[in-house]
Amino acid sequence: MRPLDRYSRQTIFQEIGEEGQLKLLQSKVAVIGMGALGTVIANNLCRAGVGYLRLVDRDYVELSNLQRQTLYNEQDAADQMPKAVAAVKHLEKINSEIQIEAVLKDVNSGNVESILDGMDLVVDGTDNLETRLLINDACLKNNIPWVHGAALAGSGLTMNIIPGQTPCLRCLHPELPAPGSHPTCSTAGVLGMITGIIGCLESTEAIKILIGSPRINRKLCVVNIWYNQFTYLDIEQNPRCLACVEHKFEYLNSVKGSYTVSLCGRDSIQVIPAKAGDIDFQTMAEKLKNLGTVKYNPFTLNFSASNSNLEITLFQDGRAIIKNVKDDQTAKSAYAEYIGL
Ligand SMILES: [Zn+2]
Known part of the structure; x- marks a missing residue:
């Protein structure tokens, strides 16, 4: 078999082709958070042949994760396996020709830049806005594109943040909301199907960005699968954005944050x-x-x-x-x- 044969169904797709596949094989991607979104994203990128994956998570597998965190099984929960370790174990059996690294860390202002060092792209599988704003700062400072995604109950959203080209996450969220004012997955629940859809949208955008496709989504995509809505909203850069305009990285410099x-x-x-x-x-x-x-x-x-x-x-x-x-x-x-x- 020729080296690219295992990817033939996506190299036949002309928008990717062999040239795009070779770019994917040379790419390095960090997935931050290996929960419902992260497992879908890592699975997709592994099968698509992204050459190097760095999977970052601070948590271990529990039985209540299995409803939506598609890489794990009952044995992982019984063993309380760290999610990043369990993910690497399963993904290595799917594609042994790429490199996959587990990082068992809580991402914070002290370690985020070293965790993202050398990456071509970062994909969001986190579960809170504070960590996302920290990733936003670190990616803007180090000129790394990142794909934001989030899901809750039956809805979710995603947007691409490309330094110097698009608005950033802080344009949308100039300040953190007051604590307790927003529902979480534990209080509002989340459907496994919406995390699957958002995770698939995020990984598709990741591939487009990595191969330099002109079809990169430049809007905020909002999906509600229970109320049958799929919307792309225009977003504008905040002309006074502290992060992408003024380059004052408050989350990275720990001025902000719990x-x-x-x-x-x-x-x-x-x-x-x-x-x-x-x-x-x-x-x-x-x-x-x-x-x-x-x-x-x-x-x-x-x-x-x-x-x-x-x-x-x-x-x-x-x-x-x-x-x-x-x-x-x-x-x-x-x-x-x-x-x-
Ligand atoms: Zn901004």
């Missing part, structure tokens, strides 16, 4: 969001009631998760004390999952 403080006593960590909010405990209790026990008074809300011994005490300004967690990153993940960053 932070954590370990408290006296064992296994309690305080998470302080970047922006103080005014949390409506009644609404928050309604969001959390199916996930555990919730009690609140006018000052604090206490949540005990039903599937673990995790406990969160939330103050009205968004500050939270997370009990029974071992490290800052787990506390921050719990905050992002249940309260929302």
Whole structure:
């Protein structure tokens, strides 16, 4: 067999051709977050023959992931396999001719530039806006194109951010929303089909960008599969955007962003969001009631998760004390999952 034969169905497609395939084989892509979006993206890019994949994730596989995180199985959950490791294990059996690297890290302002070093493109599989704005800063600073994507409930969106050519994510989100004001996958749910669709759109755009196709999407694509909507919206650069116009990278320089403080006593960590909010405990209790026990008074809300011994005490300004967690990153993940960053 000729070396490119395994890709024949996509090299016959004239928009890619053998020339495009050779570019893909020479490309290096980081996928940040190996959850529902990341597993779809990594699977597509691996099969399409992107030569080098760097898969980044801080979490391990759980049974409730299998509804939508298409690379994993029950054994991965039983073994509590780190997602990046499980993904590499499965993908290596699909395409042994490319290089795939697992990075078991929480992406933060201190490590994001080294994680993205040498990459031609970054694809978004993350689950929170703060990490996305950090990736936005790092990619703009280092002139790396990136594909943004997100999904929740039955809807999702994607846009391409090409430094110097398109608006950036901070043009759309000049500031972080107040903590707790947005639903998360744990409180609003997410359909496996929408993460599949958004992950496929993101990986298609990734391939177009890598081969230099003139067909790159320059709009914000918004999809709602439950209400039958597929929309492409024009977006404009914010002429005062701190990130893509003024090159002030606040998330990268840690001026913005939530932070954590370990408290006296064992296994309690305080998470302080970047922006103080005014949390409506009644609404928050309604969001959390199916996930555990919730009690609140006018000052604090206490949540005990039903599937673990995790406990969160939330103050009205968004500050939270997370009990029974071992490290800052787990506390921050719990905050992002249940309260929302
Ligand atoms: Zn911008």
